[in-house]
Amino acid sequence: MNNRSLRNIILEKIVGLFMRVMVIFSIYLLLRGHNNPGGGFIGGIIASTGFIFYAIIFGTDSLQKVIKIKPQSFIGIGLLLVLVAALLPTLFSTEMLTGLWIKADVPVLGTLHAGTPLIFDTGVYAVVIGVILTIVISIMEVLKWN
Amino acid sequence: MSILPLLIIVPFTFIILALFIHHVRIKNALSLILGLTNFALAFYILKIVHNAGMLKTQMGSWPAPYGITLVADRFSAFMIFISAIVFLAVTLYSIQSIDKERLKNNYFLFTYGILMGVNGSFIAGDIFNLYVWFEVMLMSSFILISFGGEKAQLEGSIKYLILNLISSFFFVAGIGILYGKMGSLNLADLALKFSRIGDFPSLFEPSLILLLVGFAIKGALFPFFFWLPASYHTPPPAVSALFAGLLTKVGIYSLIRIYTLFLHHYDYFWNPIILWMGILSMVIGVITATSQFDFRKILSFHIISQVGYVIIGLAFYTISGLAAAIFFLGHNMLSKTNAFLVAGWVHRERNTLSLKDLGDMFNKHTLWGILFFISAFSLAGLPPLSGFAGKYLIIKAGIESNQIIVAMVALFVGLFTLFSMTKIWIEVFWKNTKNEKNDSEQRIKSNGLPYRYMITASIILALSIIVMGVWAKPIAEFCETAATDLLNNQKYINFVLG
Numbered sequence: 166m167n168n169r170s171l172r173n174i175i176l177e178k179i180v181g182l183f184m185r186v187m188v189i190f191s192i193y194l195l196l197r198g199h200n201n202p203g204g205g206f207i208g209g210i211i212a213s214t215g216f217i218f219y220a221i222i223f224g225t226d227s228l229q230k231v232i233k234i235k236p237q238s239f240i241g242i243g244l245l246l247v248l249v250a251a252l253l254p255t256l257f258s259t260e261m262l263t264g265l266w267i268k269a270d271v272p273v274l275g276t277l278h279a280g281t282p283l284i285f286d287t288g289v290y291a292v293v294i295g296v297i298l299t300i301v302i303s304i305m306e307v308l309k310w311n
Numbered sequence: 312m313s314i315l316p317l318l319i320i321v322p323f324t325f326i327i328l329a330l331f332i333h334h335v336r337i338k339n340a341l342s343l344i345l346g347l348t349n350f351a352l353a354f355y356i357l358k359i360v361h362n363a364g365m366l367k368t369q370m371g372s373w374p375a376p377y378g379i380t381l382v383a384d385r386f387s388a389f390m391i392f393i394s395a396i397v398f399l400a401v402t403l404y405s406i407q408s409i410d411k412e413r414l415k416n417n418y419f420l421f422t423y424g425i426l427m428g429v430n431g432s433f434i435a436g437d438i439f440n441l442y443v444w445f446e447v448m449l450m451s452s453f454i455l456i457s458f459g460g461e462k463a464q465l466e467g468s469i470k471y472l473i474l475n476l477i478s479s480f481f482f483v484a485g486i487g488i489l490y491g492k493m494g495s496l497n498l499a500d501l502a503l504k505f506s507r508i509g510d511f512p513s514l515f516e517p518s519l520i521l522l523l524v525g526f527a528i529k530g531a532l533f534p535f536f537f538w539l540p541a542s543y544h545t546p547p548p549a550v551s552a553l554f555a556g557l558l559t560k561v562g563i564y565s566l567i568r569i570y571t572l573f574l575h576h577y578d579y580f581w582n583p584i585i586l587w588m589g590i591l592s593m594v595i596g597v598i599t600a601t602s603q604f605d606f607r608k609i610l611s612f613h614i615i616s617q618v619g620y621v622i623i624g625l626a627f628y629t630i631s632g633l634a635a636a637i638f639f640l641g642h643n644m645l646s647k648t649n650a651f652l653v654a655g656w657v658h659r660e661r662n663t664l665s666l667k668d669l670g671d672m673f674n675k676h677t678l679w680g681i682l683f684f685i686s687a688f689s690l691a692g693l694p695p696l697s698g699f700a701g702k703y704l705i706i707k708a709g710i711e712s713n714q715i716i717v718a719m720v721a722l723f724v725g726l727f728t729l730f731s732m733t734k735i736w737i738e739v740f741w742k743n744t745k746n747e748k749n750d751s752e753q754r755i756k757s758n759g760l761p762y763r764y765m766i767t768a769s770i771i772l773a774l775s776i777i778v779m780g781v782w783a784k785p786i787a788e789f790c791e792t793a794a795t796d797l798l799n800n801q802k803y804i805n806f807v808l809g
Binding site: 261 | 330371
């Protein structure tokens with residue numbers, strides 16, 4: 166915000182809160198995605214919506230400070246996770262992309278099913294965030310939004 | 312683990328690494344290393360398939376008609392191998408010819424995207440999966456063709472983008488209708504179901520026509536070729552070389568695959584269509600090429616004409632016809648790419664590709680002249696080169712299947728090809744510019760930029776062309792086995808479903 170006189174404190178507070186809510190909700194969607202509506206793609210879109218709201222109010226530089234890593238690296242990390250999820254089954258001498266599952270008893274949450282599809286979905290989640298933020302940030306920089 | 316998915320993993324690995332590495336030289340070295348890896352892999356797969364016949368993998372361990380199958384028969388392995396050569400050469404060429412700015416902005420990431428799409432389409436055993444690989448390839452090509460944002464480039468890329476999106480739309484609509492009728496997407500399963508139907512109900516025509524039109528647009532066949540000459544001369548030369556070598560050929564590959572698996576059940580309807588598309592692409596491509604005066608435009612129109620040869624080979628629908636089509640496809644990928652590479656160098660040297668302004672190249676750059684001679688006259692079909700064997704096989708197959716007139720047309724088209732190649736040769740390499748402009752009017756100024764890697768790439772391709780021409784017999788025999796496998800599609804079906 167260059168122009169301090171135009172600050173709108175309510176808006177800023179709300180947006181900061183809003184972004185956090187969106188990200189947490191997107192993680193919830195990501196985790197329930199395998200058997201219920203949700204998943205990596207929609208989770209990624211919702212999380213990046215939160216980030217975009219933040220960028221609209223505070224500018225892309227502040228957003229960059231919040232997310233710490235560059236959006237391009239998000240894409241890289243996501244693709245890497247996808248590759249790991251695809252190749253992991255080959256270590257257990259099955260074909261690529263076969264789902265591997267483990268059951269774990271966690272004290273509070275009960276029995277958890279975790280597996281390679283979750284890694285894959287997380288990869289998709291990161292790629293979607295990375296792609297959308299890359300596009301939006303570069304558009305905002307061209308339009309000199311900040 | 313089976314080896315087939317590595318064809319997709321290798322380019323994918325590069326894409327991931329390219330997002331993290333920011334140093335241009337490391338990226339270049341890495342792209343070369345992975346290009347070599349891909350080549351070695353393609354060679355290994357060709358060797359295995361040559362002995363074993365076919366290879367398959369079920370993704371995610373789901374059995375055949377339900378899961379996604381990756382399958383490589385001899386035809387696919389041959390195509391993968393040739394495209395690996397082309398890709399390696401273009402990568403080597405790009406390192407020097409593409410400007411720093413593009414290299415820094417991850418040029419190679421997108422060429423590897425194309426490689427991933429091309430490899431994936433060649434081994435896809437599932438029609439929707441084939442579509443997905445087409446999209447992977449197209450997305451990368453959309454970016455590459457508009458990459459850099461020069462004015463002419465954007466004009467070309469809009470035409471390219473719109474027509475290719477339309478073709479994707481046709482393709483996926485065709486798949487949708489086919490799936491609605493058949494309840495299956497696996498190519499082998501579809502072929503099995505089609506063969507059980509016996510008489511071919513007209514129910515399937517909409518979907519199959521949509522598929523055919525989709526592939527014909529991608530492969531730049533006769534009524535649908537307009538996007539190709541409108542766009543291929545606009546991007547950087549290395550990009551158009553890559554496109555010329557790989558993209559249209561994937562469309563043709565898919566057409567041959569679909570035709571041999573199920574379109575042939577209704578061949579009294581499809582055969583004349585395919586035959587006429589082939590003849591008209593051949594004739595119209597070559598005639599329009601002769602009227603052009605731009606180096607790359609002539610070559611672009613020739614792509615259409617050469618694709619026509621492949622398609623008439625398919626339309627004969629005999630073992631020798633299909634073998635000739637496969638051989639010709641391989642030959643054309645090598646020769647065409649090399650011709651574009653030389654055109655790229657000429658552009659770099661003289662900043663123009665208009666035939667009228669060029670000339671006098673042979674005296675100063677004899678080696679480049681020879682390299683162009685090899686690829687151009689291989690396209691025209693002169694003896695020791697691969698084009699001669701390819702055309703000979705096509706014409707022989709035509710005569711054997713009593714299509715004498717088609718064979719004659721192919722011969723005459725060869726003559727016109729020779730004419731326009733000679734035109735380029737004389738205008739660019741032989742013509743003495745000094746006599747016309749007797750002043751030292753700096754018209755023949757050379758940029759004199761280094762071209763060590765570029766010429767190495769071109770030499771690799773030229774040598775492959777010569778090898779393919781001189782040792783045509785074993786290669787043609789391999790193609791014949793591949794064609795036998797294609798015609799006898801029961802083998803493919805049993806292998807995939809069994």
